[in-house]
Structures are given as structure tokens and as C-alpha cells.
Amino acid sequence: MTLFRLYSILLGTTLLLCGFSWGLGNDSCTKAQELSSKLESLHEESEIRLAEAQILSLCPDGAAAHFVSALQLERVGNIDGAIGEYRKCLQQQRSFPEASGNLGLLYAQKGMNDEAMVELSRGLSANSNPRYHKAMGRILAEQKVYPLAIHHLSEAGRELSRDTGIGMSLADIYTATGKTDKALEEYRRVLVIDPNHEQAHIRQAALLLDRNETDKALEELKQAELVNPQNRDVHLMMAVIYEKKGDTKQADYRYLLGGKPKKDQPQVVPAAVKLSDAAVTTDADSTATVLQAALKDSPEKAVEIYEKLGNAYRLAGKDAEAIAAYREAAHRNSTSSDVYLNLGILYEKEDKLDEAVVAYKQAINAKPSNADARLRLANIRDARGFYQEAVEQYVEFLKLKPDSPDIQLKLARIFARNKELNLAIDAYKAVLKQLPDNLEANRELAPLYRAKGMNDKAIEHYKRALAQQKDDVETRTALVAIYVKNKQYDEITELLKGAVELFPEDANNHYKLGLIYEFKKDYESAIASYKKAAELKPDHARSLNALGRLYMKTGRITEAKEVLEAAKTADPNLEETAILLNNIRDEFSPEPKKISKKLKTRSGKKTKKGKASKSSKSKKPQKKGTAKSKK
Structure with missing residues (x-):
């Protein structure tokens, strides 16, 4: 096999093995990530520093290295820098629970609650870190999603038993939901x-x-x-x-x-006050007193009184009393849809979802156009996996409020999750009709078109998503995969150029661009990209190896040997480097090779000749005269 034929095979193998995933995973990087997941359990500073150094040496360009850099920036108080490193980590490897969770903590610290919840959820999917639970619980408490907030804070409290902040948050939630005994217990x-x-x-x-x-x-x-x-x-x-x-x-x-x-002394509310006046009184106890008196005076108006009593208690935050009043109104056959809606909301706050479902259905029966009741019922049914009923209620809600792209997006995701591709596509298109540049809708619609083999449509929506978020690595990777399949190398080049512009200090981006230049036989541009990667990171083994390979292709053997030796030092386990170095020796040092073959051949015959010569030497040479006489 000639050197150049070998070179072609190696280049093709590099691109095929990459699959244009660009070398994000290898054994060393896997070990680095495994080690990074154990950093949380280390307490001695010397152990932490040693582990971080080992991670950086194992995978200096990978996601784990960015993770360690983020930790180090956090320690010195550079929060924005740490956020940037966590993002780079997740751009290289989306599934990195510790990076997601830590990024979520920093987002929460900066008040970016929506972003924090997304990353904390990803972190908690594989890592039940009490700090993630605590942050998630506090955000949910702020949003008044009390049952989930209690769950996360309780999980955090199992390990962080001395953290008074968790107890205070739980007590405040119990106070807000009228569970005074539990609140007092937490304060104690x-x-x-x-x-x-x-x-x-x-x-x-x-x-x-x-x-x-x-x-x-x-x-x-x-x-x-x-x-x-x-x-x-x-x-x-x-x-x-x-x-x-x-x-x-x-x-x-x-x-x-x-x-x-x-x-000042509190004002006394006259007992003869009208119901309408009592309903707007801010003092719930005074209102209750007035309404109870009115109930005795006007029993025929009991339903209306209990409805107003429930409203007064609900506005005052006395949920238990409000539930009791609303239930009494319902028991007396209230026809007010809002009574059942409010009752459902209060049940939902207490995590009594079965009761909430019944209440929301009663609200819809009383008033089919109650959009809020339909939406809340749909959300519960979706969360519990009742696909058909959730879809039915979302559809009815959208008939009532068609200008609701956020709900249309929920519906699209349900269809996509249940493999109803055509329905999902239609739902996503409905979102984009109102919000053409919606990032999530474009990004989620594209793979559906791709699954149906409609790559042109997929490309269109991936591009729209990329226009909204240029640093979206997942979208770039998906586009590259389509372009590779279609052999659209110019488009791949443009995407990789864009990545270099976005992240000019990332050696990996320059290396990837070099690969595509090399594949297109634009060797000068490829060499420039590989060199840039090596300048940014002198021990970037893959770039050094590729540069050596290209130097061999262009006949620059001395330079090839130099950079290949550097690649071998940077990563002794790169097989291609060893192959290329061996071939430099074999192809460009032919004389030793021939000598070695002759030696090998002679060594195979040496034993026979050796035996013969030894036996002949053992016999003493006869004199000529003696030989003649014998004859």
C-alpha cells in the first residue's frame, strides 16, 4: 500500500468515524465526565484540585474541561464567566446533568427563573442534588405552584437538614395554603x-x-x-x-x-350592611360576620351568600375556609361556573387533583365557554397521561381563544410525543402562523419533517431557528447531518465558518472546519485551520495529527514528522498518529527495510548452513598425499 493511498483511507475513515459529530466523545472524555460527576462528593481542597487537573488532562477540549473551568470561575465570583463555560459545556454535550444543574443555580441567582427551571429539571433528571431541589422549590413557591414546591423543598431537606432556609420556605408555603399547624412545626x-x-x-x-x-x-x-x-x-x-x-x-x-x-380603633361594620358591600370588604373576618348574619336574615339567598363568602375567604388567602364555603354553595346547586372554577384552583393548590378535575368539569358543565376551566383541566389530564382528554380540552380552549400560540404549542408537543406526525406538523404550523420566528416551534417542527423525509422543509425550519439563536449547537449539528447526507459540502463549510465566528477561541471549531476543507481538497485552507487550532491549544492532538497527515499529503515530510511527534506526545493513544509515523519511517527509509528483509531471509537459512559448516569444521582436513594413497 502506497503512502498516499493510505492517506486517502485515513482521511475517509476520519470523516466517517466522526460522522460529523466532530470528535466529541472518546474514552478519555468519558472518563473525564465520570470523574466530574464525583467532584460534588469531594470535600478536601487538595482532592478537588487534583481531580480537576486530571479532568483537564484527560479531555482538555471536551465538555468536562469547560465544566471544570466554570467551577473555577464560580469560586472566584465570576458568575457571568461561569455561565459562559457551562453553556459551552452543554453545547458540546447536551446531556451533562451536573452542568445543567449548576447553570440552573446561576440562572436562579440572577433571577432568570424560566431558564433556571429548564436547566434544573435537566440536572435533576439524573442527579438528585439537594441544591437543585432547593432552588427549584423556591422558584415554584414564587410562582405559587405549592404542591411541587413542597416536594422539591422536602427532597432538599432530607440531605440539607441544617439548612434553615428550606424550613422557612416550607413554613411560608404552609402559611399561604392555610396549613397553620404544619407551618408552626417548620418554624419550630x-x-x-x-x-x-x-x-x-x-x-x-x-x-x-x-x-x-x-x-x-x-x-x-x-x-x-x-x-x-x-x-x-x-x-x-x-x-x-x-x-x-x-x-x-x-x-x-x-x-x-x-x-x-x-x-386607631377598628371600624365596626354595621350588621345591616348590604351583601354587595360585604363582598368587597378587605377584612375577611368582618365580611364573614356580616355574611353569616345575612344568612340568618335571608336564608333564601344562601347560595349567593356562600358564593360571596367563598370569594372573600379566597381573596384573604384563607383557602380552607374558602373551600368550605364554595362546597356549601355547590351542595346547594350553585349555577355559577366561577364557583366551581375557584374550587378547582384551591384543590389544585392542595394537590387534590382528583377533586380539582371534578370541579373543573362542573365549571364546564355550568358554562361550556369557561376557557380557564378547560385549560386547567387539560393541563392536569396531560400531566397524568390522559392523552385524548387533554387534546379534547386544548382543542376546545383554542376554539374559544384562538390567539393562544403558547397553548397551540402545547398541543403540538402532545401530538409529537404520541407520534401523530401529521397532526403535530399542523399544530406547529398554526403556532408559526401567529409567531413565524418562534424558536421552539421552528426547532421542534424541523425534525418532524426530517422524519418524514422532507429534508428541504426541515432545513427551512432549522435555518429559521438558527436565525433566532445562532449559538444553538444542536440545530447546527442537525443541519450538518442533513447536508452530509445530501453531500452539500459548501453548506457545511458555511455552517462551520459561522461556528468559528461565534466561538473564535474554541480550537475544536477550527479543527472541524479544517476537516471539511481537507475533504474538499482545499489543503491550504485546511492547514490554516489546523494551525489555528494548534495555536489556540498547543496540545490539541487531533489538530496536530490532521496537520501532520496533510503535510505528508503535500510532501512536507520533515514538518509532518515534527507535528506528528507532538500529536503523539499530546495523546499517545491516537492510533492514526502511530500509523502515519510508522509509514514515514517505512516509506522514506527504504534501505534499512531491504537490509532487514535480507537479514530476516538469511536468519531463516542460517541454522542449516551453520550446522553444515560446524560439522565440516569438526573434521580435520586431510593431506593431499594421504588422499591419493587411499585412492
Whole structure:
């Protein structure tokens, strides 16, 4: 086999084995990622530093290396730099739970909650890290998705048992959902861990006040005062308690410390107030008193009174009381769709999804055009895997509110998930009719067209997605795969040029561009790309190997040997480097090869000749005269 024929085979093999995935995975990088997943369990600084150095040496250009760089930037407080490195890591390897989870934590730190939830979910899919659970729980609590928030915070608390922040978040959720006993229990746990936790004392006192346990509330406030004597809220709360106890002197003193004059007496709401007035009263207890009185005076209006009572309690955040009032209205055959809708929402907050489903269906029966009830019912059925019912409700919702591309996108994803490709395509097209440049719709529609063999359509939507997010590595990779199949090498070149422009400091991008130039036999451009990769990263073994291969092709043997030796030093396990170096020796040092063959041939015959000569030497030579006489 000649050298140049070997070269052609090696280049073709390189491109085929790459499959234009561009060398993102090898044994060393796999080991590096496995090691990176164990960094979280290391506690000694020396162990962490040693492990990070090992990762960088195993896979200096891979996703794990970017992960380590991000960790190091986080340690010095460079949050934006760390986010950039985590993104590069995930661009190279989308499935990297630790990178996703850590990126989610940084997004949450910057208040980017939507982005944080996406990355935290990816992190938690394979890594039940308590820090990820804690961050996810807090975001969900902010969004008032309380059942899921409780789940994540409880999971975090299993391992982070001394973290008072988790207990405070759980207590606040229980307070918001009317579960006072559980809230008090969480506050007490926090105070066991940290007896000087000021807010735990204050919030516990507020709950105790709501339960009219004034003495216990006062004790908690006194503890809070010891922690921070300057807290005006504590003094004002104490003033209210002393006022209830009839100690006006102490009440006036506490009002003074709180920076306010004596609190005005609360206004008494007349018992004869109209129902409409009571419904808008902000004081839920006063409203309840008025409505209960009205119930006695006007029993024939019981349904209407219970409806208004439920509304008052719901607006005041007293969910348990609101549920009881709404249920009573429903029991009395309320025809108000909103009563059932509100009841369903409250059930959903308490994670009573079966009851919520029933309530939403009753809301729809009472008023088929209740779009909100249909949407909420659809979301629950979708989450529980009831595909047909979810689709039915989403379709009905879209009839009522056709200008809802976000819901149309949900419907499209359900169809796609259930392999209903034609329906999914139609649904995605409906989204794009309203939002032509929607990133998710274009990116998710493209692979559906590709699955149906409609590559031109797929390319169109991949391009639209790329126009919205130029650094979308997954979309670039998908486009390259189509172009490779179609042998559209000019298009591949343009994509790779774009990657180099976006990430000019990434040696891998220059290496990939070099590969395609080499495949197109544009050797000068390929050499320039490989050189640039080697300049950016002097130990970039694949670029050095490719550069050596190309130098051999163009007859620059001395330079080829030099860079191939450098490639071998950078990665002794590269088989192609060893093959090329051996062929330099074999093809360009022919004389030793011939000598070696002769030696090998002679060595095979040496034993026979050797034996013969030895036997002849053992016999003494006869004299001529003696020989003649014998004859």
C-alpha cells in the first residue's frame, strides 16, 4: 500500500468515524465526565484540585474541561464567566446533568427563573442534588405552584437538614395554603437549628396571633426582640397584643418604639350592611360576620351568600375556609361556573387533583365557554397521561381563544410525543402562523419533517431557528447531518465558518472546519485551520495529527514528522498518529527495510548452513598425499 493511498483511507475513515459529530466523545472524555460527576462528593481542597487537573488532562477540549473551568470561575465570583463555560459545556454535550444543574443555580441567582427551571429539571433528571431541589422549590413557591414546591423543598431537606432556609420556605408555603399547624412545626424546626432566627420568631408569632394565642405570640416576639431590639415590626406587633390584653401603658410604649402613634380603633361594620358591600370588604373576618348574619336574615339567598363568602375567604388567602364555603354553595346547586372554577384552583393548590378535575368539569358543565376551566383541566389530564382528554380540552380552549400560540404549542408537543406526525406538523404550523420566528416551534417542527423525509422543509425550519439563536449547537449539528447526507459540502463549510465566528477561541471549531476543507481538497485552507487550532491549544492532538497527515499529503515530510511527534506526545493513544509515523519511517527509509528483509531471509537459512559448516569444521582436513594413497 502506497503512502498516499493510505492517506486517502485515513482521511475517509476520519470523516466517517466522526460522522460529523466532530470528535466529541472518546474514552478519555468519558472518563473525564465520570470523574466530574464525583467532584460534588469531594470535600478536601487538595482532592478537588487534583481531580480537576486530571479532568483537564484527560479531555482538555471536551465538555468536562469547560465544566471544570466554570467551577473555577464560580469560586472566584465570576458568575457571568461561569455561565459562559457551562453553556459551552452543554453545547458540546447536551446531556451533562451536573452542568445543567449548576447553570440552573446561576440562572436562579440572577433571577432568570424560566431558564433556571429548564436547566434544573435537566440536572435533576439524573442527579438528585439537594441544591437543585432547593432552588427549584423556591422558584415554584414564587410562582405559587405549592404542591411541587413542597416536594422539591422536602427532597432538599432530607440531605440539607441544617439548612434553615428550606424550613422557612416550607413554613411560608404552609402559611399561604392555610396549613397553620404544619407551618408552626417548620418554624419550630428552624428555631431548634438556630434559636436566634429573628424571622422565624416573628412569623411564628403572627400565626399564633391569628389563632388568638396571644401569650405564646408575645413570648416569640420577646425572643425576636432579644435578637434585634431595633426591629420596629416586633414592637408594633407587641403593641397590638398589649392593647388586646388591656395594658394601654405598654401598648403606647410599644407604639412609640415602633415609630407610630397609637393605633386607631377598628371600624365596626354595621350588621345591616348590604351583601354587595360585604363582598368587597378587605377584612375577611368582618365580611364573614356580616355574611353569616345575612344568612340568618335571608336564608333564601344562601347560595349567593356562600358564593360571596367563598370569594372573600379566597381573596384573604384563607383557602380552607374558602373551600368550605364554595362546597356549601355547590351542595346547594350553585349555577355559577366561577364557583366551581375557584374550587378547582384551591384543590389544585392542595394537590387534590382528583377533586380539582371534578370541579373543573362542573365549571364546564355550568358554562361550556369557561376557557380557564378547560385549560386547567387539560393541563392536569396531560400531566397524568390522559392523552385524548387533554387534546379534547386544548382543542376546545383554542376554539374559544384562538390567539393562544403558547397553548397551540402545547398541543403540538402532545401530538409529537404520541407520534401523530401529521397532526403535530399542523399544530406547529398554526403556532408559526401567529409567531413565524418562534424558536421552539421552528426547532421542534424541523425534525418532524426530517422524519418524514422532507429534508428541504426541515432545513427551512432549522435555518429559521438558527436565525433566532445562532449559538444553538444542536440545530447546527442537525443541519450538518442533513447536508452530509445530501453531500452539500459548501453548506457545511458555511455552517462551520459561522461556528468559528461565534466561538473564535474554541480550537475544536477550527479543527472541524479544517476537516471539511481537507475533504474538499482545499489543503491550504485546511492547514490554516489546523494551525489555528494548534495555536489556540498547543496540545490539541487531533489538530496536530490532521496537520501532520496533510503535510505528508503535500510532501512536507520533515514538518509532518515534527507535528506528528507532538500529536503523539499530546495523546499517545491516537492510533492514526502511530500509523502515519510508522509509514514515514517505512516509506522514506527504504534501505534499512531491504537490509532487514535480507537479514530476516538469511536468519531463516542460517541454522542449516551453520550446522553444515560446524560439522565440516569438526573434521580435520586431510593431506593431499594421504588422499591419493587411499585412492
